[in-house]
Amino acid sequence: MSLEPFGARLRRAMDERGPLCVGIDPHASLLADWGLNDDIAGLERFSRTVVEALADRVAVLKPQSAFFERFGSRGIAVLEKSVEEARAAGALVVMDAKRGDIGSTMAAYAETFLRKDAPLFSDALTVSPYLGYGSLKPAVELARESGAGLFVLALTSNPEGGEVQHAVRGDGRNVGATMLAHLAAENAGETPLGSFGAVVGATLGDLSSYDLDINGPLLAPGIGAQGATAADLAGVFGAAVRNVVPNVSRGVLRHGPDVVALRESAERFAEEIRAAVTAA
Ligand SMILES: O=C(O)c1cc(=O)[nH]c(=O)n1[C@@H]1O[C@H](COP(=O)(O)O)[C@@H](O)[C@H]1O
Numbered sequence: 122m123s124l125e126p127f128g129a130r131l132r133r134a135m136d137e138r139g140p141l142c143v144g145i146d147p148h149a150s151l152l153a154d155w156g157l158n159d160d161i162a163g164l165e166r167f168s169r170t171v172v173e174a175l176a177d178r179v180a181v182l183k184p185q186s187a188f189f190e191r192f193g194s195r196g197i198a199v200l201e202k203s204v205e206e207a208r209a210a211g212a213l214v215v216m217d218a219k220r221g222d223i224g225s226t227m228a229a230y231a232e233t234f235l236r237k238d239a240p241l242f243s244d245a246l247t248v249s250p251y252l253g254y255g256s257l258k259p260a261v262e263l264a265r266e267s268g269a270g271l272f273v274l275a276l277t278s279n280p281e282g283g284e285v286q287h288a289v290r291g292d293g294r295n296v297g298a299t300m301l302a303h304l305a306a307e308n309a310g311e312t313p314l315g316s317f318g319a320v321v322g323a324t325l326g327d328l329s330s331y332d333l334d335i336n337g338p339l340l341a342p343g344i345g346a347q348g349a350t351a352a353d354l355a356g357v358f359g360a361a362v363r364n365v366v367p368n369v370s371r372g373v374l375r376h377g378p379d380v381v382a383l384r385e386s387a388e389r390f391a392e393e394i395r396a397a398v399t400a401a
Contacts, residue, residue: 124268128314134180142181144370147188155378168203174383176210186218213244221249228259235263245270254303270316275300278322278343308336323349333361345372351393355401362401
């Protein structure tokens with residue numbers, strides 16, 4: 122049986138828990154800071170601690186697949202378990218795997234993360250549209266069928282992204298804006314919120330030249346370690362701030378391994394975000 126559409130589930134979670142998304146990014150340096158070994162047991166302990174601390178209170182947890190893949194098949198097994206436990210505790214899971222390939226291969230990635238009974242099924246998946254937005258079609262279709270969602274890289278938080286995303290096309294529109302337009306079309310008519318989100322960095326300054334009104338969520342990484350703050354959100358996103366899911370990874374994770382300290386840190390970010398959204 123398919124789930125209620127991701128957009129509807131996300132809107133409800135944002136209303137009930139606030140919009141904060143915390144990343145599960147087990148960097149080797151964080152494992153060391155937490156007194157853990159850079160091995161499978163350390164990875165498992167790290168991930169379990171984040172899930173235990175936060176899955177019952179934040180709207181979204183976003184495991185960064187790379188840090189699990191680093192350990193091979195046993196790392197993937199930990200990732201699978203983390204996804205399952207986080208979802209069981211009530212968090213929505215956005216798998217940050219940033220997949221993107223020609224359509225026929227994209228279909229296999231979609232089967233991996235978006236097929237309801239797949240071992241790594243997640244509520245949403247980050248994808249790269251830079252083989253052409255149309256290459257994502259199998260993922261869009263399977264997400265719709267399963268009640269899952271996508272977050273498409275539109276305007277990324279890293280300084281190098283502009284080389285591709287700000288490139289101006291023949292029609293005068295830049296590439297990032299084109300991705301936002303594709304997503305707006307995908308989400309047209311959906312209530313209360315479409316399931317096809319954009320990744321738009323919180324680090325990018327004033328984005329008023331973009332139409333961020335895509336009727337879908339805007340995943341906004343960059344708060345904390347990359348220098349953006351919750352207070353920046355209104356200035357960056359304007360009226361679209363209501364649909365922003367701000368992501369913080371290292372900014373929260375550096376407070377571990379103490380569960381209470383992790384919770385307090387997430388709550389501080391959540392408060393700052395609430396204040397920024399209310400003021401907008
Ligand atoms: O898709 C993402 O989540 C993402 C897109 C982007 O433009 N920038 C970005 O930082 N991210 C991810 O968001 C997380 C940011 O981590 P921190 O900088 O530690 O908060 C990492 O897992 C990145 O891979």
